[in-house]
Amino acid sequence: MTTAAWGAPSTPPGRRPLASLPKAHLHLHFTGSLRLPTLVELAAGHGLRLPEALVGQWPPRLASVQDERGWFRFQRLYDAARACVRGEADMRRLVREAALDDAAEGSRWLEIQVDPTSYAPFVGGLTPALEIVLDEAGAASRELGIGVAVLVAASRIRNPLDARTLARLAARYAGSGPGAVVGFGLSNDERRGDTREFDVAFDIARRAGLSLMPHAGELLGPASIEETLDALRPDRIGHGVRAPEDPRVLDRLANDGVALEVCPGSNVALGVFERADQVPLRALAAAGIPLALGADDPLLFGSRLVAQYEIARDDLGFSDPELAELARASIRVSTAPEAVVAAILAEIDAWLAAPPPA
Known part of the structure; x- marks a missing residue:
């Protein structure tokens, strides 16, 4: 990153459309990517009742997760949505719609996170659940003009032995392109579980050539980031926004x-x-840390990928050259093949070279 790329906030005379800015989306959860109308339709089809807090007002009002009660209420809504995905057709629809929504927002490469454990009972096991997601990711990639790869994510609230099982499953389908498992992660409440106990699972994934992308440094402070760096040796960290609270951790990430x-x-x-x-x-960004913006769980937060770039522009004063640099970073730190990376970087250069609307 050059100093000029991360200069003082500035407002360009015109605003280039962010939906046409080529970018990668590297932080999107499987159930959390659901469209609300799709969720309502799935629930009705399965005879399930959704919480009023989820559908009565959208996006739902979420309590702060700074205390565990807030996280419990968030997790309850997420679990209610996940319970509506019951079978192969539902899973394929979810992947397809996530790819469609991303493509409409300028995403050229999507890495969607899934823990197949919750869907396994409806399709005959962990292996069929993952294969369905991978097969639809490959089909969407061929048909929609966006590369869709898969990150298998274990849960901190389950036994670390379960994470090892998922890591071995992910290793069997490890690859480097659309429709393949490209990474292994660790998600859920950072305050639960011992990060160090998941090291064996991450070693399994590392030996298979998978990229490592655990969550850390959102609900807990920079100490959780440092523990994750020591124990899991990640390539990327989901969130990590508490790093500036400790300059030493900020420097280490960089x-x-x-x-x-x-x-x-x-x-x-x-x-x-x-x-x-x-x-x-x-x-x-000023610390020199590569950054990729992500939507996390649009179903619950009410904002998709372009909205994250709008926050960077409207609330944080990022200029178009700086937004283009964020998009470049998202591509560079993705698992996309080199040829795909080069092509998308050229598209970003073209977006920036075009004059903004009057």
């Missing part, structure tokens, strides 16, 4: 070249920050 997947809309909706202009995107 020196180690570990990228962060930053989800501003999620951070505000969950009460990690009160306002969008408090998300430390500039501090992270």
Whole structure:
């Protein structure tokens, strides 16, 4: 990153359309990507009743997750949505619609996170559940003009032995292109579980050539980031927005070249920050940390990928050259094949070279 790319906030005379800015989307959860109308339709089809808090007002009002009661209420809504995905047709529809929505917002490469455990009972096991997601990801990639790859994510609230099972499953389908497993992650409440106990699962994934992308540094402070760096040796970290609270951790992320997947809309909706202009995107960028913006769970937070770039522009003052640099970083730290990376970087250059609307 050049100094000029991360200069003082500036407002260009015209605004280039962010939906046409080519970019990668590296932080999107499987159930959390659902469209609300699709969720309502699935629930009705399965005879399930959705919580009023989820459908009565959208996006739902979420309590701050700074205390565990807030996280419990968030998780209850997420679990209610996940319970509506019951079978192969539902899973394929979810993947297809996620790809369609991303493509409409200028995403050229999507890495969608899935824990197949919740869907396995409806399709005959973990292996069929993952194969369905991979097969539809490959089909969507061929048909929609967007590369869709899969990240298998274990849950912190389950036994670390379960994570090892998922890591072995992910390793069997490891690949480097659309329709393949490209990474292994760890999600859910950062306050639960011992990060160090998941090291064996991450070693399994590492030996299979998978990229490693655990969550850390959102609900907990920079100490959780440092513990994750020590125990799991990640390539990217989901969130990590608490890093600026400790300059030493900030420097370590930059020196180690570990990228962060930053989800501003999620951070505000969950009460990690009160306002969008408090998300430390500039501090992270100025430290030289590669950044990729992500939507996290659009179903619950009400904002998709372009909205994250709008926050960077409207609330944090990022200029078009700086937004283009964010898009470049998202591509560079993705698992996309080199030829795909080069092609998308050229598209970003063309977006920036075109004059903004009057």
